[in-house]
Amino acid sequence: MEESVIEQPAPTPAQGEEEHxxxxxxxxxxxxxxxxxxxxxxxxxxxxxxxxxxxxxxVDAGMREMCAAQLRSLREQIRSLFAARAEGVPALPAAVTAINDAMTRVPTAPLLRWDDKTGPYRTAPHPTTAIVDLALATLAADAADLLTSPDAERLTACGSPPCNRFLLRHGRRHWCSTRCGDRARAARAYARRSKGA
Structure with a gap:
């Protein structure tokens, strides 16, 4: 029995998600x-x-729980690095190692294979694990590129609790979405009214 994707409301992408x-x-x-x-x-x-x-x-990659768990684990390491960069604190060495490990798990070129009948040829493997490894490497490399680019200066956490998303700040905007910005402005207005009462 095939598992179906439960449709959840897709949040508006935070500033920078399209590029990174x-x-x-x-x-x-x-x-x-x-x-x-x-x-x-x-x-x-x-x-x-x-x-x-x-x-x-x-679409038909056939992900298993182990593959999903690997992606969730990389997500937590990337979140740790983004938080460290946004807060200006040292990164956890384990997070840096996880990114480097993910980037080096995939060969950068098709590997040499040898068929007894047709001889040598080059190919990249494509079972599900290779698909996941390539996705992990791509995402890790993108995180490394973002953290070492001029855009890293704009990396920040959303300024509207309880939201825990990251974004690339544009101007003075410190919110990942209009909804979070509205919530932060409403909280400030409420605090001002409460103080004056």
């Missing part, structure tokens, strides 16, 4: 108002759907 899939990965688990959590990688089917939407896996 690693930012979209970091934001694939979020805390919503009222303490509700949303995990776009909660199941293998959801993970496959998320990867397919970004061109990182075919």
């Amino acid at each position: 899939p690693s930012l979209a990965l970091a934001n694939s688990a979020m805390t919503l108002p009222g303490g509700h959590a949303l995990d776009l990688l909660g199941t293998p089917a959801q993970t496959n759907h998320w990867l397919t939407q970004r061109g990182l896996a075919p």
